Amino acid sequence: MFSQCQLFILLTTDGKAFHKATEKAMDQIEKYVMTRLYKYVFCPETTEDEKKDLAVQRRIRALHWVTPQMLCVPVNEEIPEVSDMVVKAITDIIEMDSKRVPRDKLACITSCSKHIFTAIRTTKDEPASADDFLPTLIYIVLKGNPPRLQSNIQYITRFCNPSRLMSGEDGYYFTNLCCAVAFIEKLDAQSLNLSEEDFDRYMSGQASPKxxxxxxxxxxxxxxxxxxxxxxxxxxxxxxxxxxxxxxxxxxxxxxxxxxxxxxxxxxxxVEKYPLEIKPPNPALAAIDSENVENDKLPPPLQPQVYAG
Structure with a gap:
């Protein structure tokens, strides 16, 4: 923390230094606060972040058949250096979920993007352009299928220092990641230069691209x-x-x-055509030894006879 004298000197002598010191202080405050509140504010139950995460993961799994050629990705993974950069980019985008501070999550996106630019530059042997970067980032997201992607994007949007998101390379790479996710969610046959029939067959798993x-x-x-x-x-x-x-x-x-x-x-x-009719039971027959006026007409009971041997 700065004393009032130090702040005054910074304000009057070097505005850039003061701005830099302010950003550093805000980063430290952000790190302290968000580390302690992470489990309460990341993917809260009051939002639909978890539902969106599952929808994006299912969507990416369904698009597992998409090839770099369909996206016009200028990356040749047969080159060992390029393959290493692709693996590192996927690792960075997956590692984003393990970070707690918004700035650290943003740093993972930036590192992933720099590996992508290196892969493109190595493949083309010339500087990479923005037109090459976005398709490659989409391919990396499809190949890596990062966990809780929407929750991480929403977390950065809600709690990261706004000045960091609206300027600089961090903000540029984050914006491209949001565009990549939006493209994946709306990806259709026309986006990949496929017929509707082929696209539906690939999505249903009935066939795979050659x-x-x-x-x-x-x-x-x-x-x-x-x-x-x-x-x-x-x-x-x-x-x-x-x-x-x-x-x-x-x-x-x-x-x-x-x-x-x-x-x-x-x-x-x-049952409706032949309904079951239940008739009332018949009155019980009188027992043979019950009181009956005609009992006297019955023959006497047999008596045992004893014969002398």
Missing amino acids: KQEPESWPADVCVGVRQMYRNLDLLSQLNERQERIVSEAKKLERDLIDWTDGITKEVQEI
Whole structure:
């Protein structure tokens, strides 16, 4: 903290230094307060943040088939340096959820974005442009599927220093991340230059985009990359089979429900057509030893006879 004398000197001598000191003080206050209040203000129950998180995660899982070529991503992951930058970018965007301070979450987004620019620059061997950055960021988000993405974005929006969000590279990268999430939520066939039929088939898991065949790869591609793509193809086939099994299981469930409803309806119709009539019971017959006026007409009971041997 600064004394009144120090503040006066800063105000009168160097406005930039005073502004820098103020920002630093605000950052420290933000860190102290938000660290202690994090569990109370992050994804509160009074909002729909958790619901939006689940919707975004389901959406990203459904778009697992999207390839870099569909998004016009200028990144070649076959280059080892580029592949490393992609992995680091994904790690940064996932690590954002583990941070408590808004500024630290924002720093993860900035670090992720810088790795993306490095990957683009290495691939193209020239400076990256903003037109290259956003598609690549969308691809990183789709590939990483960061946990609680919407909650983290809302948390930064609500509690981060506004001046940090509205200016500088942190604000620029954060705005691009918000645009990437909005694009993913509204992504359709036209966005990927696909027909509606192909898009629906890919989304339902009935088919997957054709990948480059191993035989057509250059000879210098390492064995690990080839094996990775073979495993991805296998996983894609297993996913298609699972989707078919789930679809058939749901169809069988619907058929069983329809069959049960049909039987119940038929039984109800029969009951209504042939109603069951319950007649009152007949009066009980008098017991043979009960009081009866005609008992005297009955023959006497048999008596045991004793015979001498």
